[in-house]
Amino acid sequence: MSNRTYYESLKWASSFVQSKHLDESAATYLLQELSHLDQTHLLLKYRQPIPADLDKRYVSAIEQYAAGVPPQYIVGTAPFYGERFVVNENVLIPRQETEELVEWVLSANPQPDLSVLDVGTGSGAIGLTLKKQRPDWQVTLSDLSADALGVARENAARLKAAVTVVQGDLLTPVAGAEFDLIVSNPPYISHAEEGEMDPDVLVSEPAMALFADHQGLAIYERLADQLKQRKVITKQVFLEIGFHQGQAVRQIFEERFPSAMITVRQDMAGHDRMVQIRFK
Known part of the structure; x- marks a missing residue:
C-alpha cells in the first residue's frame, strides 16, 4: 500500500465505499481530513506517493466508515459555524x-x-x-x-x-x-x-x-x-x-x-x- 499514490488510494476507497452502497463523498472527506489537505492541494498531490502511515490510517478510516461509524467520529471533529468542534x-x-x-x-x-x-x-x-x-x-x-x-x-x-x-x-x-x-x-x-x-x-x-x-x-x-x-x-x-x-x-x-x-x-x-x- 505504501507505493500507492494519493489518487490510487482515493480510487480504491471510493470503489470500496460504493460497493457498500454508502456515500462516496466520504472517501474524499476522510482523505482530506486525515492528510490536512484541502481539495486543491489534494489534487496537486494526486500523482505523488501517499505516505505509508497515512495510507494505513486512511484504510482503517474507510473500514470504520463501512462498518457504520460516521466520518466525523472517525476524525474526531466536525465543522460548525466556521469552527471545529471535538465530537x-x-x-x-x-x-x-x-x-x-x-x-x-x-x-x-x-x-x-x-x-x-x-x-x-x-x-x-x-x-x-x-x-x-x-x-x-x-x-x-x-x-x-x-x-x-x-x-x-x-x-x-x-x-x-x-x-x-x-x-x-x-x-x-x-x-x-x-x-x-x-x-x-x-x-x-x-x-x-x-x-x-x-x-x-x-x-x-x-x-x-x-x-x-x-x-x-x-x-x-x-x-x-x-x-x-x-x-x-x-x-x-x-x-x-x-x-x-x-x-x-x-x-x-x-x-x-x-x-x-x-x-x-x-x-x-x-x-x-x-x-x-x-x-x-
Missing part, C-alpha cells in the same frame, strides 16, 4: 440546520452584553459559537450527560471560550436564575420514526440526544412547564424543532403563555425548523 459517541454531530438557529439568535440580539443559557448543549456547538461571536455575552452550558459536558469543556478550552458549565436536567441546575435568553436543540425525534432513520445514526449517535416521548414533544412540554413554574426567568427562548413539529410546539407554548409572541421559522430547505418565544 465523539457521547454527543450529536452538529448539523447545518443548527447553524441557522445560531444565526437567528445572533441577528435577533445585536446587544453586546446578554446572559444566555444553552440547554442540552451536547458538544457545546450552539453556546460556544454564540460566545465566540459575542465575546461579552455570559454563556452557561447545561446538559444531563456528564460525558457530553466533558466534550463541551474540551471544546470550550480549544476555543478559549470562557463559559459556565453545569450538569442537570433541563432548567433544574440553574433554578432561580435569570437569563436574557435560552436556546436549545433538544431531543425531538419520535420513537415511531426510528424505522425511517439512517441506521448509522441509530447505531452511532447517543439515543438520549435524539429521541423524546410523546411524538418527540416531551422535552418541549417539560421545558414549557418549568418556565411556567418560573423555575428560571427569561425574556425569550429559541428552539430547534423537527420539520413537522412547528404547529405542535407553537400550541405547547400558546397554551401555557397566551400572551407570548411565537414565531416559527423555516430552514433553507423550506421546512419548519426553529421557534422563537418572546415573553411579555
Whole structure:
C-alpha cells in the first residue's frame, strides 16, 4: 500500500465505499481530513506517493466508515459555524440546520452584553459559537450527560471560550436564575420514526440526544412547564424543532403563555425548523 499514490488510494476507497452502497463523498472527506489537505492541494498531490502511515490510517478510516461509524467520529471533529468542534459517541454531530438557529439568535440580539443559557448543549456547538461571536455575552452550558459536558469543556478550552458549565436536567441546575435568553436543540425525534432513520445514526449517535416521548414533544412540554413554574426567568427562548413539529410546539407554548409572541421559522430547505418565544 505504501507505493500507492494519493489518487490510487482515493480510487480504491471510493470503489470500496460504493460497493457498500454508502456515500462516496466520504472517501474524499476522510482523505482530506486525515492528510490536512484541502481539495486543491489534494489534487496537486494526486500523482505523488501517499505516505505509508497515512495510507494505513486512511484504510482503517474507510473500514470504520463501512462498518457504520460516521466520518466525523472517525476524525474526531466536525465543522460548525466556521469552527471545529471535538465530537465523539457521547454527543450529536452538529448539523447545518443548527447553524441557522445560531444565526437567528445572533441577528435577533445585536446587544453586546446578554446572559444566555444553552440547554442540552451536547458538544457545546450552539453556546460556544454564540460566545465566540459575542465575546461579552455570559454563556452557561447545561446538559444531563456528564460525558457530553466533558466534550463541551474540551471544546470550550480549544476555543478559549470562557463559559459556565453545569450538569442537570433541563432548567433544574440553574433554578432561580435569570437569563436574557435560552436556546436549545433538544431531543425531538419520535420513537415511531426510528424505522425511517439512517441506521448509522441509530447505531452511532447517543439515543438520549435524539429521541423524546410523546411524538418527540416531551422535552418541549417539560421545558414549557418549568418556565411556567418560573423555575428560571427569561425574556425569550429559541428552539430547534423537527420539520413537522412547528404547529405542535407553537400550541405547547400558546397554551401555557397566551400572551407570548411565537414565531416559527423555516430552514433553507423550506421546512419548519426553529421557534422563537418572546415573553411579555
